[in-house]
Amino acid sequence: MLPPERTVRQRMIELLAETRLSAYQLAQLLGIPERQVEDHLPHIVKSLVRDRSRRFVLDPSACSECGFVFRDRTKLTRPSRCPTCRSEAVSAPRYGIDSGKAGKG
Numbered sequence: 001m002l003p004p005e006r007t008v009r010q011r012m013i014e015l016l017a018e019t020r021l022s023a024y025q026l027a028q029l030l031g032i033p034e035r036q037v038e039d040h041l042p043h044i045v046k047s048l049v050r051d052r053s054r055r056f057v058l059d060p061s062a063c064s065e066c067g068f069v070f071r072d073r074t075k076l077t078r079p080s081r082c083p084t085c086r087s088e089a090v091s092a093p094r095y096g097i098d099s100g101k102a103g104k105g
């Protein structure tokens with residue numbers, strides 16, 4: 001029997017396949033707190049680094065006031081405010097897992 005944590009991660013990977021979901025949506029689907037989703041995400045990213053058939057995709061946060069997109073953000077969580085206009089109306093990032101080609105080969 002697998003430890004529960006692993007099960008949650010596997011379910012997250014299944015849910016994220018070929019789609020884009022925010023941490024909030026994942027939390028709703030899994031029935032766990034959003035904070036826990038955010039804790040699991042880096043592990044999922046890590047586990048997919050070596051996976052040549054799949055690729056973790058981050059759909060970055062954007063400011064709904066000025067349109068600034070947080071492309072260079074390395075953290076997976078939602079930024080609290082926009083660095084350009086200081087607005088807090090920042091959309092949550094969304095995550096997904098695409099099946100990619102095996103790159104060079």
Ligand SMILES: [Zn+2]
Nearest residue numbers: 063066082085
């Ligand atoms: Zn802004």
